[in-house]
Amino acid sequence: MRQAGDLSCAPSIDAQQALARAEALCQQRGARLTDLRRRVLEIIWSSATPLGAYTILDVLRDDGRQGAPPTVYRALDFLLAQGLIHRLASLNVFTGCRRPGSHHSGQFLICRDCGRVSELSNPAIDELLRAETDARGFEVLAQIVEILGRCPDCLEEPTRHD
Template identity: 45%
Template sequence: MSQTAAHRHSHHDHGHDAGAFVDAVASACELRGLRLTPLRLRVLELIAAESKPVKAYDLLDRLKDEHSGAAPPTVYRALDFLLENRFIHKLESINAFVGCHHPNEVHQVPFLICDVCANAVEVCDERVSKLLNEQARERGFRPRAQTLEMHGVCANCREAADRKSPAS
Protein backbone atom coordinates (compact mmCIF):
# COMPACT_ATOMS: atom_id res chain seq x y z
CA MET A 1 0.00 0.00 0.00
CA SER A 2 1.43 3.38 -0.95
CA GLN A 3 2.02 6.09 1.68
CA THR A 4 -0.96 8.08 0.34
CA ALA A 5 -3.23 5.03 0.28
CA ALA A 6 -2.15 4.12 3.83
CA HIS A 7 -2.88 7.69 4.95
CA ARG A 8 -6.34 7.62 3.38
CA HIS A 9 -7.03 4.23 4.92
CA SER A 10 -5.96 5.21 8.44
CA HIS A 11 -8.42 8.05 9.01
CA HIS A 12 -11.78 9.28 7.91
CA ASP A 13 -13.57 12.59 7.99
CA HIS A 14 -17.09 13.02 9.24
CA GLY A 15 -19.93 14.88 7.64
CA HIS A 16 -21.97 17.20 9.82
CA ASP A 17 -25.41 15.65 10.49
CA ALA A 18 -26.86 17.34 13.57
CA GLY A 19 -30.09 15.32 13.57
CA ALA A 20 -28.34 11.95 13.40
CA PHE A 21 -25.98 13.01 16.18
CA VAL A 22 -28.83 14.07 18.51
CA ASP A 23 -30.68 10.83 17.71
CA ALA A 24 -27.55 8.78 18.49
CA VAL A 25 -27.16 10.52 21.87
CA ALA A 26 -30.85 10.04 22.69
CA SER A 27 -30.54 6.32 21.87
CA ALA A 28 -27.35 6.03 23.95
CA CYS A 29 -29.15 7.67 26.90
CA GLU A 30 -32.03 5.24 26.59
CA LEU A 31 -29.67 2.24 26.41
CA ARG A 32 -27.63 3.42 29.39
CA GLY A 33 -30.61 4.50 31.50
CA LEU A 34 -29.54 8.15 31.48
CA ARG A 35 -32.01 11.01 31.77
CA LEU A 36 -31.84 13.36 28.79
CA THR A 37 -33.88 16.22 30.24
CA PRO A 38 -35.40 18.86 27.93
CA LEU A 39 -32.64 21.33 28.89
CA ARG A 40 -29.86 18.77 28.30
CA LEU A 41 -31.43 17.91 24.96
CA ARG A 42 -31.70 21.59 23.99
CA VAL A 43 -28.04 22.28 24.88
CA LEU A 44 -27.07 19.20 22.86
CA GLU A 45 -29.16 20.40 19.90
CA LEU A 46 -27.53 23.85 20.03
CA ILE A 47 -24.04 22.31 20.05
CA ALA A 48 -25.01 19.92 17.24
CA ALA A 49 -26.37 22.76 15.10
CA GLU A 50 -23.00 24.51 15.10
CA SER A 51 -20.40 23.61 12.51
CA LYS A 52 -17.70 24.96 14.85
CA PRO A 53 -16.97 24.72 18.58
CA VAL A 54 -19.37 26.81 20.67
CA LYS A 55 -18.67 28.62 23.94
CA ALA A 56 -20.86 28.23 27.03
CA TYR A 57 -21.89 31.89 27.11
CA ASP A 58 -23.06 31.65 23.46
CA LEU A 59 -25.20 28.67 24.46
CA LEU A 60 -26.56 30.68 27.39
CA ASP A 61 -27.43 33.62 25.11
CA ARG A 62 -29.34 31.31 22.77
CA LEU A 63 -31.15 29.65 25.66
CA LYS A 64 -32.11 33.04 27.14
CA ASP A 65 -33.80 33.87 23.83
CA GLU A 66 -35.99 30.79 24.33
CA HIS A 67 -36.25 30.66 28.15
CA SER A 68 -35.80 33.96 29.98
CA GLY A 69 -34.98 32.05 33.19
CA ALA A 70 -31.91 30.32 31.73
CA ALA A 71 -28.91 30.90 34.01
CA PRO A 72 -25.22 29.92 33.84
CA PRO A 73 -25.52 27.10 36.46
CA THR A 74 -28.25 25.36 34.45
CA VAL A 75 -26.18 25.49 31.25
CA TYR A 76 -23.05 24.28 33.04
CA ARG A 77 -24.96 21.39 34.65
CA ALA A 78 -26.23 20.33 31.22
CA LEU A 79 -22.70 20.61 29.77
CA ASP A 80 -21.31 18.59 32.70
CA PHE A 81 -23.83 15.81 32.02
CA LEU A 82 -22.98 15.76 28.30
CA LEU A 83 -19.22 15.79 29.00
CA GLU A 84 -19.38 13.19 31.76
CA ASN A 85 -21.21 10.81 29.43
CA ARG A 86 -18.83 11.60 26.57
CA PHE A 87 -21.47 12.98 24.20
CA ILE A 88 -19.48 16.17 23.68
CA HIS A 89 -15.83 17.20 23.91
CA LYS A 90 -14.47 20.30 25.60
CA LEU A 91 -11.63 22.01 23.79
CA GLU A 92 -9.79 23.51 26.76
CA SER A 93 -7.47 25.77 24.78
CA ILE A 94 -10.40 27.72 23.32
CA ASN A 95 -12.90 26.95 26.11
CA ALA A 96 -15.53 25.67 23.69
CA PHE A 97 -17.61 22.54 23.12
CA VAL A 98 -18.15 20.24 20.13
CA GLY A 99 -20.32 17.20 19.59
CA CYS A 100 -18.62 13.81 19.66
CA HIS A 101 -18.65 11.90 16.38
CA HIS A 102 -18.92 8.58 18.22
CA PRO A 103 -21.32 9.13 21.15
CA ASN A 104 -21.71 5.38 21.70
CA GLU A 105 -17.99 4.69 22.09
CA VAL A 106 -15.48 5.51 24.79
CA HIS A 107 -12.59 7.01 22.90
CA GLN A 108 -9.94 9.68 23.06
CA VAL A 109 -9.26 11.73 19.98
CA PRO A 110 -7.03 14.61 19.03
CA PHE A 111 -8.44 17.78 17.48
CA LEU A 112 -6.96 20.01 14.80
CA ILE A 113 -8.08 23.58 15.59
CA CYS A 114 -7.75 26.37 13.03
CA ASP A 115 -6.59 29.65 14.59
CA VAL A 116 -8.10 31.61 11.69
CA CYS A 117 -11.65 30.24 11.30
CA ALA A 118 -11.92 28.37 14.66
CA ASN A 119 -12.99 25.15 12.96
CA ALA A 120 -12.10 21.98 14.89
CA VAL A 121 -11.65 18.61 13.23
CA GLU A 122 -11.81 15.39 15.26
CA VAL A 123 -9.02 13.07 14.09
CA CYS A 124 -10.36 9.55 14.34
CA ASP A 125 -7.16 7.52 14.28
CA GLU A 126 -6.78 5.27 17.30
CA ARG A 127 -3.01 4.98 16.76
CA VAL A 128 -2.53 8.45 18.28
CA SER A 129 -4.28 7.76 21.60
CA LYS A 130 -2.77 4.24 21.71
CA LEU A 131 0.73 5.69 21.43
CA LEU A 132 0.05 8.29 24.14
CA ASN A 133 -1.42 5.65 26.47
CA GLU A 134 1.60 3.36 25.91
CA GLN A 135 3.98 6.25 26.67
CA ALA A 136 2.04 7.02 29.86
CA ARG A 137 2.05 3.36 31.00
CA GLU A 138 5.80 3.04 30.39
CA ARG A 139 6.28 5.95 32.80
CA GLY A 140 3.94 4.53 35.41
CA PHE A 141 1.40 7.26 34.68
CA ARG A 142 -2.30 6.40 34.87
CA PRO A 143 -4.25 8.76 32.57
CA ARG A 144 -7.74 9.86 33.55
CA ALA A 145 -8.51 11.97 30.52
CA GLN A 146 -6.88 12.83 27.25
CA THR A 147 -7.68 15.68 24.91
CA LEU A 148 -4.93 16.55 22.49
CA GLU A 149 -5.39 19.86 20.71
CA MET A 150 -3.20 20.93 17.81
CA HIS A 151 -3.46 24.55 16.67
CA GLY A 152 -2.59 25.85 13.24
CA VAL A 153 -4.21 26.94 9.99
CA CYS A 154 -6.61 24.67 8.09
CA ALA A 155 -6.34 23.97 4.36
CA ASN A 156 -9.30 26.26 3.51
CA CYS A 157 -7.80 29.25 5.35
CA ARG A 158 -4.35 28.59 3.86
CA GLU A 159 -5.85 28.47 0.35
CA ALA A 160 -7.81 31.68 1.00
CA ALA A 161 -4.64 33.42 2.21
CA ASP A 162 -2.73 32.17 -0.86
CA ARG A 163 -5.44 33.57 -3.17
CA LYS A 164 -5.24 36.99 -1.43
CA SER A 165 -1.46 37.25 -1.64
CA PRO A 166 -0.12 35.77 -4.88
CA ALA A 167 3.45 34.50 -4.71
CA SER A 168 6.01 37.09 -5.77
Protein backbone atom coordinates in the same frame (compact mmCIF):
# COMPACT_ATOMS: atom_id res chain seq x y z
CA MET B 1 -19.29 32.74 8.45
CA ARG B 2 -17.94 31.46 5.20
CA GLN B 3 -18.27 27.83 4.38
CA ALA B 4 -15.37 25.47 4.76
CA GLY B 5 -15.06 21.90 3.62
CA ASP B 6 -15.65 19.21 6.16
CA LEU B 7 -12.49 18.80 8.16
CA SER B 8 -13.56 15.53 9.68
CA CYS B 9 -12.54 12.19 8.29
CA ALA B 10 -15.86 10.74 9.43
CA PRO B 11 -19.06 11.31 7.46
CA SER B 12 -20.65 14.56 8.57
CA ILE B 13 -23.34 13.96 11.12
CA ASP B 14 -25.89 16.71 11.39
CA ALA B 15 -27.70 17.86 14.46
CA GLN B 16 -30.74 15.67 13.75
CA GLN B 17 -28.67 12.52 13.54
CA ALA B 18 -26.62 13.46 16.56
CA LEU B 19 -29.74 14.05 18.62
CA ALA B 20 -31.28 10.77 17.56
CA ARG B 21 -28.10 8.96 18.45
CA ALA B 22 -27.93 10.71 21.80
CA GLU B 23 -31.52 9.72 22.54
CA ALA B 24 -30.75 6.09 21.78
CA LEU B 25 -27.57 6.04 23.85
CA CYS B 26 -29.18 7.67 26.85
CA GLN B 27 -32.12 5.32 26.70
CA GLN B 28 -29.74 2.34 26.62
CA ARG B 29 -27.97 3.68 29.65
CA GLY B 30 -30.96 4.86 31.60
CA ALA B 31 -29.58 8.40 31.45
CA ARG B 32 -32.14 11.19 31.26
CA LEU B 33 -31.72 13.38 28.23
CA THR B 34 -34.03 16.11 29.46
CA ASP B 35 -35.40 19.00 27.40
CA LEU B 36 -32.70 21.30 28.60
CA ARG B 37 -29.89 18.83 27.93
CA ARG B 38 -31.27 17.96 24.52
CA ARG B 39 -31.58 21.62 23.64
CA VAL B 40 -28.00 22.34 24.69
CA LEU B 41 -26.77 19.44 22.59
CA GLU B 42 -28.83 20.74 19.67
CA ILE B 43 -27.39 24.22 20.05
CA ILE B 44 -23.88 22.82 19.99
CA TRP B 45 -24.55 20.69 16.93
CA SER B 46 -26.27 23.55 15.12
CA SER B 47 -23.10 25.60 15.15
CA ALA B 48 -20.39 25.18 12.55
CA THR B 49 -17.82 25.96 15.21
CA PRO B 50 -17.49 25.05 18.90
CA LEU B 51 -19.37 27.25 21.34
CA GLY B 52 -18.51 28.72 24.72
CA ALA B 53 -20.80 28.17 27.68
CA TYR B 54 -21.96 31.77 27.71
CA THR B 55 -22.80 31.73 24.04
CA ILE B 56 -24.97 28.69 24.66
CA LEU B 57 -26.56 30.54 27.56
CA ASP B 58 -27.40 33.44 25.27
CA VAL B 59 -29.15 31.09 22.87
CA LEU B 60 -31.13 29.53 25.71
CA ARG B 61 -32.26 32.97 26.77
CA ASP B 62 -33.22 33.79 23.20
CA ASP B 63 -35.38 30.68 23.42
CA GLY B 64 -37.22 32.44 26.21
CA ARG B 65 -35.83 30.04 28.76
CA GLN B 66 -34.71 31.03 32.21
CA GLY B 67 -31.12 30.38 32.94
CA ALA B 68 -27.91 31.28 34.62
CA PRO B 69 -24.39 29.91 34.14
CA PRO B 70 -24.99 26.82 36.31
CA THR B 71 -27.88 25.89 34.07
CA VAL B 72 -25.54 25.56 31.13
CA TYR B 73 -22.59 24.07 32.95
CA ARG B 74 -24.72 21.33 34.48
CA ALA B 75 -26.11 20.38 31.11
CA LEU B 76 -22.59 20.43 29.66
CA ASP B 77 -21.33 18.24 32.50
CA PHE B 78 -24.03 15.71 31.74
CA LEU B 79 -23.25 15.69 28.02
CA LEU B 80 -19.53 15.36 28.75
CA ALA B 81 -20.16 12.48 31.14
CA GLN B 82 -22.22 10.72 28.48
CA GLY B 83 -19.49 11.26 25.91
CA LEU B 84 -21.83 13.26 23.69
CA ILE B 85 -19.64 16.34 23.52
CA HIS B 86 -16.01 17.27 23.96
CA ARG B 87 -14.47 20.23 25.71
CA LEU B 88 -11.57 21.93 23.97
CA ALA B 89 -9.36 23.05 26.82
CA SER B 90 -7.29 25.39 24.72
CA LEU B 91 -10.32 27.52 23.82
CA ASN B 92 -12.81 26.83 26.60
CA VAL B 93 -15.42 25.73 24.11
CA PHE B 94 -17.58 22.69 23.50
CA THR B 95 -18.15 20.67 20.37
CA GLY B 96 -20.30 17.71 19.46
CA CYS B 97 -18.66 14.31 19.56
CA ARG B 98 -18.52 12.54 16.22
CA ARG B 99 -18.14 9.13 17.81
CA PRO B 100 -20.48 9.01 20.78
CA GLY B 101 -20.83 5.69 22.52
CA SER B 102 -17.13 5.08 22.95
CA HIS B 103 -15.90 7.32 25.73
CA HIS B 104 -12.75 8.59 24.11
CA SER B 105 -10.64 11.67 24.61
CA GLY B 106 -10.31 12.59 20.97
CA GLN B 107 -7.71 14.42 19.01
CA PHE B 108 -8.56 17.78 17.51
CA LEU B 109 -7.39 20.04 14.72
CA ILE B 110 -8.62 23.55 15.38
CA CYS B 111 -8.46 26.21 12.68
CA ARG B 112 -7.42 29.55 14.02
CA ASP B 113 -9.07 31.39 11.15
CA CYS B 114 -12.46 29.78 10.56
CA GLY B 115 -12.75 28.15 13.98
CA ARG B 116 -13.80 24.80 12.60
CA VAL B 117 -12.68 21.67 14.33
CA SER B 118 -11.76 18.29 12.97
CA GLU B 119 -11.88 15.34 15.30
CA LEU B 120 -9.24 12.75 14.55
CA SER B 121 -9.10 9.28 15.90
CA ASN B 122 -5.66 7.92 15.21
CA PRO B 123 -5.16 4.73 17.23
CA ALA B 124 -1.41 4.89 16.69
CA ILE B 125 -1.25 8.16 18.62
CA ASP B 126 -3.24 6.65 21.45
CA GLU B 127 -0.97 3.61 21.44
CA LEU B 128 2.17 5.71 21.61
CA LEU B 129 0.81 7.74 24.47
CA ARG B 130 -0.28 4.58 26.19
CA ALA B 131 3.19 3.08 25.76
CA GLU B 132 4.72 6.17 27.35
CA THR B 133 2.39 6.16 30.32
CA ASP B 134 2.64 2.39 30.79
CA ALA B 135 6.42 2.58 30.79
CA ARG B 136 6.22 5.14 33.57
CA GLY B 137 3.54 3.41 35.57
CA PHE B 138 1.28 6.41 35.09
CA GLU B 139 -2.47 5.77 35.20
CA VAL B 140 -4.33 7.77 32.55
CA LEU B 141 -7.59 9.44 33.50
CA ALA B 142 -7.96 11.90 30.65
CA GLN B 143 -6.07 12.82 27.57
CA ILE B 144 -5.95 16.08 25.68
CA VAL B 145 -4.59 16.38 22.16
CA GLU B 146 -5.35 19.67 20.46
CA ILE B 147 -3.60 21.16 17.47
CA LEU B 148 -4.14 24.80 16.65
CA GLY B 149 -3.38 25.92 13.13
CA ARG B 150 -4.87 26.76 9.78
CA CYS B 151 -7.06 24.45 7.77
CA PRO B 152 -6.52 23.89 4.03
CA ASP B 153 -9.43 26.12 3.08
CA CYS B 154 -8.16 29.06 5.08
CA LEU B 155 -4.62 28.57 3.78
CA GLU B 156 -6.03 29.28 0.33
CA GLU B 157 -7.31 32.67 1.41
CA PRO B 158 -4.40 35.09 1.73
CA THR B 159 -6.67 37.84 3.04
CA ARG B 160 -7.29 35.80 6.15
CA HIS B 161 -3.61 35.43 6.95
CA ASP B 162 -3.47 38.09 9.60
